[in-house]
Amino acid sequence: xxxxxxxxxxxxxxxxxxxxxxxxxxxxxxxxxxxxxxxxxxxxxxxxxxxxxxxxxxxxxxxxxxxxxxxxxxxxxxxxxxxxxxxxxxxxxxxxxxxxxxxxxxxxxxxxxxxxxxxxxxxxxxxxxxxxxxxxxxxxxxxxxxxxxxxxxxxxxxxxxxxxxxxxxxxxxxxxxxxxxxxxxxxxxxxxxxxxxxxxxxxxxxxxxxxxxxxxxxxxxxxxxxxxxxxxxxxxxxxxxxxxxxxxxxxxxx
Amino acid sequence: xxxxxxxxxxxxxxxxxxxxxxxxxxxxxxxxxxxxxxxxxxxxxxxxxxxxxxxxxxxxxxxxxxxxxxxxxxxxxxxxxxxxxxxxxxxxxxxxxxxxxxxxxxxxxxxxxxxxxxxxxxxxxxxxxxxxxxxxxxxxxxxxxxxxxxxxxxxxxxxxxxxxxxxxxxxxxxxxxxxxxxxxxxxxxxxxxxxxxxxxxxxxxxxxxxxxxxxxxxxxxxxxxxxxxxxxxxxxxxxxxxxxxxxxxxxxxxxxxxxxxxxxxxxxxxxxxxxxxxxxxxxxxxxxxxxxxxxxxxxxxxxxxxxxxxxxxxxxxxxxxxxxxxxxxxxxxxxxxxxx
Numbered sequence: 001x002x003x004x005x006x007x008x009x010x011x012x013x014x015x016x017x018x019x020x021x022x023x024x025x026x027x028x029x030x031x032x033x034x035x036x037x038x039x040x041x042x043x044x045x046x047x048x049x050x051x052x053x054x055x056x057x058x059x060x061x062x063x064x065x066x067x068x069x070x071x072x073x074x075x076x077x078x079x080x081x082x083x084x085x086x087x088x089x090x091x092x093x094x095x096x097x098x099x100x101x102x103x104x105x106x107x108x109x110x111x112x113x114x115x116x117x118x119x120x121x122x123x124x125x126x127x128x129x130x131x132x133x134x135x136x137x138x139x140x141x142x143x144x145x146x147x148x149x150x151x152x153x154x155x156x157x158x159x160x161x162x163x164x165x166x167x168x169x170x171x172x173x174x175x176x177x178x179x180x181x182x183x184x185x186x187x188x189x190x191x192x193x194x195x196x197x198x199x200x201x202x203x204x205x206x207x208x209x210x211x212x213x214x215x216x217x218x219x220x221x222x223x224x225x226x227x228x229x230x231x232x233x234x235x236x237x238x239x240x241x242x243x244x245x246x247x248x249x250x251x252x253x254x
Numbered sequence: 255x256x257x258x259x260x261x262x263x264x265x266x267x268x269x270x271x272x273x274x275x276x277x278x279x280x281x282x283x284x285x286x287x288x289x290x291x292x293x294x295x296x297x298x299x300x301x302x303x304x305x306x307x308x309x310x311x312x313x314x315x316x317x318x319x320x321x322x323x324x325x326x327x328x329x330x331x332x333x334x335x336x337x338x339x340x341x342x343x344x345x346x347x348x349x350x351x352x353x354x355x356x357x358x359x360x361x362x363x364x365x366x367x368x369x370x371x372x373x374x375x376x377x378x379x380x381x382x383x384x385x386x387x388x389x390x391x392x393x394x395x396x397x398x399x400x401x402x403x404x405x406x407x408x409x410x411x412x413x414x415x416x417x418x419x420x421x422x423x424x425x426x427x428x429x430x431x432x433x434x435x436x437x438x439x440x441x442x443x444x445x446x447x448x449x450x451x452x453x454x455x456x457x458x459x460x461x462x463x464x465x466x467x468x469x470x471x472x473x474x475x476x477x478x479x480x481x482x483x484x485x486x487x488x489x490x491x492x493x494x495x496x497x498x499x500x501x502x503x504x505x506x507x508x509x510x511x512x513x514x515x516x517x518x519x520x521x522x523x524x525x526x527x528x529x530x531x532x533x534x535x536x537x538x539x540x541x542x543x544x545x546x547x548x549x550x551x552x553x554x555x556x557x558x559x560x561x562x563x564x565x566x567x568x569x570x571x572x573x574x575x576x577x578x579x580x581x582x583x584x585x586x587x588x589x590x591x592x593x594x
Contacts, residue, residue, distance in 0.1 A: 053549050054548075054549075055545050056541065056545065076548070076554070077545060077548035077549050077554075078548045078549075078551050078552060078553050078554065078557075080549075081548070081549055081550055081551035082551050086549075087549050089546065089549075092546070093540075093542050093543050093545075093546040094543075095543050095546070095547070095561070095564065096564060096565075097563070097564025097565065097567060097568070098560055098561075098564045103547070103550070103560075104550075106552055106556070106560070107547075107550035107551045107552050108551075110551045110552045110553060110556065111550075111551035114551065114553075146564075163550065167550070167551070
């Protein structure tokens with residue numbers, strides 16, 4: 001479903017210099033599977049999530065990223081979204097003045113229009129969002145508030161998952177979804193993610209800690225260091241990392 | 255010794271148009287005859303060069319004002335349409351809002367290409383009167399349109415003003431308020447949104463002359479490439495105006511590196527026991543928010559429009575009349591979608 005081959009990516013720093021971050025990363029995530037990427041800070045995990053979704057300033061210099069046969073580097077961010085790529089942000093962005101409900105309806109209908117599907121009507125949308133909000137324990141009152149404004153870290157992450165439940169993407173990238181969550185919020189969010197697991201959907205779970213993987217069991221765990229995957233294995237690899245740390249992989253990658 | 259001023263064709267046209275005028279229009283005629291149209295050399299016009307903006311005006315024009323016959327009574331809704339043809343013209347009117355009356359005043363400005371239009375209102379608010387003034391300057395595109403108002407409040411009077419300005423070759427909304435304090439309140443707000451080549455100028459002076467006055471001002475703007483926004487706000491607080499509470503905020507967004515926004519917030523305070531503040535912030539569109547919206551599937555153009563709208567709409571949210579508020583916000587939205 002998602003095929004990344006020898007991907008090199010550089011990022012423009014604040015000083016205006018080009019800094020290589022991804023240095024030959026290869027990864028295949030078939031439909032129906034959940035892959036976890038674990039790695040120390042600075043290994044390029046977030047860069048991977050941004051280059052896949054097309055953020056400005058993340059430039060592919062070599063290699064390829066193909067999603068269901070389409071070359072992602074040819075698509076604008078909104079086209080990638082309409083193709084089914086969804087990023088749950090590590091730091092969800094506040095948008096003052098735009099109510100969450102308006103934002104989500106706008107996003108859903110923009111994606112549907114881009115795919116040549118009919119827009120959902122206002123009543124249909126309200127029914128949909130009520131149902132999904134209930135599933136995640138989000139109040140309608142919260143949905144009327146501007147996107148992420150004044151929400152706690154946990155609430156923001158919950159909203160990211162709610163948005164995914166409404167948009168029903170084909171592929172989800174969860175970037176440090178566990179950061180800022182207490183144990184109850186972690187459970188709720190994980191349940192939301194698990195509800196989205198499906199044979200036709202792929203997921204990439206990016207995390208620093210093993211904690212999240214106790215709740216969302218991955219099919220494959222990859223260890224990332226210095227811009228590439230240095231080891232892949234089953235869920236037991238996450239446990240090993242938790243016990244032994246990243247040190248030995250940092251040496252291998254250098 | 256006085257040097258003889260050679261008038262530009264626009265100045266001569268305005269002088270001719272005001273032949274035999276009285277009152278404010280006679281003053282305008284005399285000022286134009288003596289000093290010409292204001293240029294950047296005049297401190298109050300340093301970012302808005304009217305002489306240059308009117309350089310293609312060669313003949314007198316006509317300005318018509320409808321709605322002035324509406325009786326000003328409690329609950330009245332006065333809707334003035336101020337329409338200028340090409341050429342130089344000026345019109346003015348005096349309004350008195352009777353004691354205790356609550357009145358809504360809507361002014362819609364329109365001008366043909368090549369107009370140099372001057373519109374002036376003298377407004378007196380008697381004790382306890384409330385005026386909601388809404389200025390809609392969305393149709394003055396290729397003209398120079400100067401709207402000025404001299405507003406005098408009595409104690410306990412409330413002035414609530416909102417303006418929506420899409421600019422013109424030069425659009426200036428000038429508001430002078432005499433604020434006596436003693437229970438009187440002033441709330442001035444405005445929004446400008448400027449496409450390529452448009453110029454809007456929001457200039458205001460609130461003169462606090464008595465104790466305990468409350469003044470709020472929030473002006474927000476956005477300018478695209480080669481759009482030019484000007485904000486000049488001044489609060490004067492006399493020695494007698496102790497315990498004045500006056501807050502001024504101007505926030506603007508440059509939508510392109512080639513946009514220009516100039517701001518001069520000023521406080522001139524002679525009383526020692528006051529709370530006065532001014533804030534001025536210029537920024538650009540939040541690129542992170544833009545990416546977030548696009549990642550959710552919202553096309554870039556639409557995402558930009560939504561972000562700018564959410565930034566600009568705040569002053570309009572305070573318009574009490576719901577139909578009017580929604581009308582202005584709809585105009586803002588339509589304009590944003592057409593923004594180049």
